[in-house]
Amino acid sequence: MSKSQRLPVSTGEKAATAQLQAAAPNGECLLKIGGDWRLNEAVPSWSIVLDRQTAMNVRVVPEDLGNWDTSLVLFLAHCRAWCAESKSNFLAEALPENLQTLLGQVPVNGAAKPATKPSVTSKWEVGSLVALRWVFQVKQIVSFLGECALGFIGEAKNPRRFRWLDCLVEMQQCWASSLPMVSLVSFLVGVILAFQSAVQLQQFGAAIYVADLVGLSVVRELGPMMAAFIVAGGTGARFAAQLGNMKVDEEIDALETLGISSVNFLALPRLLAVTLMMPVLALYANVLGILGGMFVSATMLNIPASAYWIETQNRVSLPDVICGLFKCLFFGLAVGLAGCLRGMKCERSAAGVGTATSSAVVTGILLIVVADALFAVIFNVLGI
């Protein structure tokens, strides 16, 4: 009974060999190992060397053993595991001392792992965990809003201390980074609305009402919403990433230990900047949206731009515009809150910053939609 495996190697070194020699009368088998054993070369496998043989004691002896690495340790560990399973002895005294030490470090039955929290299986537990998480999120947002309000009151008492320059820089960045996207998206929203409504309205010979439909929906809803979504994706994410990185680098801790409130120093200028810029961007989005509708009407529906503009003026009143822009103040606040909160509560790791950034965008958009729904109800009740 003898089985060996000899494999080709590419580097001109001796091939790794493992040979299992027939059982001696005392029931022992000799496993001769030799050659160069390397992880990045083909090495013998214990299951092939064993070749379906039955229980026996295995004595390992090196024979012309060259350089070796972890591949040999693993091979011997497999052999030892097989011996343990088949209740036979694994005798490795003849191996070099360092190889025996390394083999001793391979856990026989796998290393014991620290206990982990039991996984949640019951649907009630899952439900309650999700509910608790939501409660925690809402509590976090409300408490951060409270902190900001207190900070704002403090700064209002002494406006000279407010970081006006930071606020202006953030306003400029918010405007500059959002403008191209707001332009494109708002214009295209106007185009899409005009196209979709024209198909229906033309059937009744009422194509001119495209101007009413586009004007009103853009000014009251879509202009502010589109601008807010784009700012949430750009500026909100930037806030979260900036503040998250500052948290990871202990920059926020450094502020706190100097007795400087990180909310006043970092969050308030950003919140004010985005809250003030949002109506400006929304107004711009309104203009672009109406221009998009006008473009489609002039080119596809043969409605002159002047007629389109007069129809828009007749239908869209100043309160409509103000309603849209007023909502934007709250959208801006929502985006700023989400961005600053997620950044300042970010986990201290690179992955934490990534999570905080995406979470800021999701939270921002969610808050915008919730605020918009609330305003829809309020304006309806007030008859605006």
Add this chain to the structure above:
Amino acid sequence: MKKDRTAPVIEVKNLTCGYEETVLLQDLSFAVHAREVLFVIGGSGCGKSTLLRCLIGLLKPIHGDIAYFGKSFTAADIEQRRDILKTFGVLYQNNALWSSMTLAENISLPLEEHTSLSRADRAEIVALKLAEVGLAGSEDLYPSELSGGMQKRAALARALALDPAIVFFDEPSEGLDPVISREMDQLILQVRENFGTTMIIVSHQLSSIFRLADRVIMLNHEAKGIIAEGAPSELAATSTDPRVRDFLYQGKDLRKRPNGNFPGGSNLIKK
């Protein structure tokens, strides 16, 4: 804040701290006196950084009290807390320089927040602080433009901006080469000599411990508290606790060269 030279600068009484349900340190009590350089030492995970975070007010203790100049920090209201915070500076492990500001702005901010000095006076103090740490003329550089050692110095200049009575250091020699590390130690001693500053240093750099420490307190993970206290050389010579002796043991040459060569840079092991 009135400073009584006989009373301890910092007094920690029965402090228990940790995270959520994990208590890392229990019923810890010690005092730090003026002009003292105290090292907080111990193996990884023993709670050194947690203790530091408690001391500088970034982590709320579970139980116990920390007092600065006889006034409780844990029970302080916002104004008292702000007053206490003004008395100490912190040098963070990652330096924590505000990356969007120049060095001048970094050092000037604490002055801007806590003093009524004019812009010109602040600029003079910034120049002086930068000169003290050997970075004269670097006012307009951003932290990212500095090497690791220079960032450490700049962070020290910021920690010293308000001439604090106490400076906390979190691993000041971490990531520095031995020469820069020695220079940093020298700088720390120089600050103590010039300003009589009390220093609390969290570190496990043996060389710095033996060079600088007046006293060390050694924390231990299993004991959840202090297992040794005293001058480092004294502890190394007389302590019978194997954990202390192991920690302060400078080590011997562990390399062995058995029959055969160890190929340099390779993971191969020759028979």
